[in-house]
Amino acid sequence: MLLPRTARLASALRIAANSKFNAFPRFYSDAAPGALAKTPLNDLHVAKGAKMVPFAGYSMPVLYSGESVGESHNWVREKAGLFDVSHMVQHRLTGPGALPFLHSVTPSDLTRLPQFQSTLSVFLHPVTGGIVDDLIITSHGPEDFYLVTNAACKDKDLAYINSNMESFSSDVKHEVLTGQGLVALQGPLAKDILTEYLTSMTGSPVDLSKLYFGASVFVEIPSLCEKLHIARAGYTGEDGFEISISEKNTETVTMGLLDVGSTGSRIRLSGLGARDSLRLEAGLCLYGHDLDDTTTPIEAGLKWLVGKTRAMDGNFLGAETICKQYDNWRFVPRRRVGFVVEGPPAREGAEIVEKGTDNVIGKITSGCPSPTLGKNIAMGYIRSGFHKQGTEVDIKVRGKERSGTVTKMPFVETKYYKAS
Amino acid sequence: MASLLRFMLTRPVFKPACAARVVVRSRNFTAGNYFLSKKYTKDHEWVLLSDSDKTIATVGITQYAQKALGEVVFVDLPQENSEVEAGETVGAVESVKSASDILSPVSGLVVKANTELASNPKLINESAEDNGWICKIEVKDSKEIEALMDKKGYDAYVEGADH
Numbered sequence: 191m192l193l194p195r196t197a198r199l200a201s202a203l204r205i206a207a208n209s210k211f212n213a214f215p216r217f218y219s220d221a222a223p224g225a226l227a228k229t230p231l232n233d234l235h236v237a238k239g240a241k242m243v244p245f246a247g248y249s250m251p252v253l254y255s256g257e258s259v260g261e262s263h264n265w266v267r268e269k270a271g272l273f274d275v276s277h278m279v280q281h282r283l284t285g286p287g288a289l290p291f292l293h294s295v296t297p298s299d300l301t302r303l304p305q306f307q308s309t310l311s312v313f314l315h316p317v318t319g320g321i322v323d324d325l326i327i328t329s330h331g332p333e334d335f336y337l338v339t340n341a342a343c344k345d346k347d348l349a350y351i352n353s354n355m356e357s358f359s360s361d362v363k364h365e366v367l368t369g370q371g372l373v374a375l376q377g378p379l380a381k382d383i384l385t386e387y388l389t390s391m392t393g394s395p396v397d398l399s400k401l402y403f404g405a406s407v408f409v410e411i412p413s414l415c416e417k418l419h420i421a422r423a424g425y426t427g428e429d430g431f432e433i434s435i436s437e438k439n440t441e442t443v444t445m446g447l448l449d450v451g452s453t454g455s456r457i458r459l460s461g462l463g464a465r466d467s468l469r470l471e472a473g474l475c476l477y478g479h480d481l482d483d484t485t486t487p488i489e490a491g492l493k494w495l496v497g498k499t500r501a502m503d504g505n506f507l508g509a510e511t512i513c514k515q516y517d518n519w520r521f522v523p524r525r526r527v528g529f530v531v532e533g534p535p536a537r538e539g540a541e542i543v544e545k546g547t548d549n550v551i552g553k554i555t556s557g558c559p560s561p562t563l564g565k566n567i568a569m570g571y572i573r574s575g576f577h578k579q580g581t582e583v584d585i586k587v588r589g590k591e592r593s594g595t596v597t598k599m600p601f602v603e604t605k606y607y608k609a610s
Numbered sequence: 611m612a613s614l615l616r617f618m619l620t621r622p623v624f625k626p627a628c629a630a631r632v633v634v635r636s637r638n639f640t641a642g643n644y645f646l647s648k649k650y651t652k653d654h655e656w657v658l659l660s661d662s663d664k665t666i667a668t669v670g671i672t673q674y675a676q677k678a679l680g681e682v683v684f685v686d687l688p689q690e691n692s693e694v695e696a697g698e699t700v701g702a703v704e705s706v707k708s709a710s711d712i713l714s715p716v717s718g719l720v721v722k723a724n725t726e727l728a729s730n731p732k733l734i735n736e737s738a739e740d741n742g743w744i745c746k747i748e749v750k751d752s753k754e755i756e757a758l759m760d761k762k763g764y765d766a767y768v769e770g771a772d773h
Contacts, residue, residue: 263706463707534686534709535704559706
């Protein structure tokens with residue numbers, strides 16, 4: 191009897207390059223172990239006893255020695271976790287053609303994005319409006335944008351950018367910040383730790399209280415001869431920061447943050463394992479699972495990122511589909527929604543069935559037991575009409591139908607630092 | 611293991627009488643045999659043939675597997691009175707990060723499932739190789755068990771898997 195989406199214990203435990211078991215999403219199984227790239231923090235991970243896994247072509251820490259995923263997860267919710275996300279692809283787009291180019295490939299209205307503010311966006315396929323990748327766009331000026339895209343989509347994104355930039359090429363300079371480090375400091379104590387660190391490094395008090403969620407700032411560190419790019423952002427639902435650092439200083443800054451945070455045992459390194467359960471509780475999408483080339487941002491519940499004037503003008507790739515879906519839900523066949531599931535956790539691939547029938551109405555795209563809530567949470571796509579909160583469905587886990595309820599996301603209240 | 615500790619403080623641990631009896635007797639009289647007779651699979655299941663009649667085997671997942679999985683949140687148990695072949699799925703354990711099949715080390719008839727695990731799945735974390743047993747199987751051919759790894763072989767296997 192072969193059961194879907196379940197691995198035998200041996201493969202679950204052997205989280206290795208050739209493991210059939212996909213314990214951690216966005217996990218590349220096709221890279222030979224020898225060919226894996228290393229982040230600037232690789233030595234630190236190894237020294238801290240991290241379990242390293244191949245992920246998007248990089249050797250990445252999934253969990254550090256001495257704790258379980260659940261414990262690591264709870265630590266970030268209660269204190270502060272430091273994640274190495276240097277595998278993510280950082281880009282800079284500059285020149286008079288930067289904004290017109292971004293407007294041609296995303297539905298975002300970047301004319302409304304103030305300087306040093308960020309927004310979630312999506313690269314779109316022509317006609318279908320399917321999502322090529324999701325990304326963060328930060329404005330550093332009218333002709334200067336900083337982008338962060340998914341590591342697992344790197345090759346696809348670069349090909350997409352290059353082919354669509356041709357008509358703008360003389361007006362846009364596109365630079366991939368190869369080797370640049372990126373760390374995410376997340377959790378309720380993140381702001382204290384970062385404030386203390388920056389104050390000690392700059393020699394004068396640093397005030398982060400006006401840096402709200404979605405904003406970013408450069409902070410000059412004289413001893414490192416570097417301006418750190420600090421964004422109040424993250425992927426956990428907690429208050430936190432993503433700090434972009436040159437390759438040569440990434441380890442120094444990380445060690446500095448760990449050192450400051452060690453006073454009062456406030457900080458721990460956190461891996462991809464906790465990152466996945468944290469983002470799921472926060473209702474955030476993971477490309478390759480909750481978003482892919484076939485899903486549109488409207489189906490994915492990301493209508494808010496489509497600019498209203500952009501939807502009216504319709505001059506971006508995929509506008510044929512996106513504008514229609516934007517105006518009328520009748521053209522949206524399915525919706526991304528959250529579920530709470532009884533019994534075993536429903537994981538990616540589990541079928542969603544209309545109660546009391548054999549009628550398959552959707553599929554789970556991510557799921558896990560929620561360490562914060564103590565119940566099973568999941569997200570997935572369900573046929574429009576069944577997407578209302580409170581709708582009871584059955585979800586098939588290892589052949590058995592389990593009760594699920596369409597539930598509002600985020601599952602755990604987000605703690606983003608916003609101006610009140 | 612903060613969360614595990616928290617759990618242990620809030621829920622009493624019930625010990626299944628039969629599993630406890632096996633251990634007590636083994637420790638008193640045949641401690642050496644007890645450890646020798648316990649066998650292990652490459653898929654991290656253990657199997658222990660009862661000393662008395664050599665027909666009932668207790669099956670579970672190993673301490674190593676328990677530790678690597680982290681908190682077990684759900685256990686799918688086999689149907690009692692169902693036939694299994696060696697290598698077939700007799701259940702599954704769910705942890706935060708994964709769902710893992712439990713494969714039967716032996717062929718036979720499932721005579722008992724550890725229903726305690728339905729309400730207390732973390733019993734596997736607390737006592738993977740004792741109270742956290744998964745099921746008892748009336749074995750067809752005890753030679754299937756003899757062919758498996760002993761404790762020493764399994765420890766060496768796990769040691770190799772970690773590097």
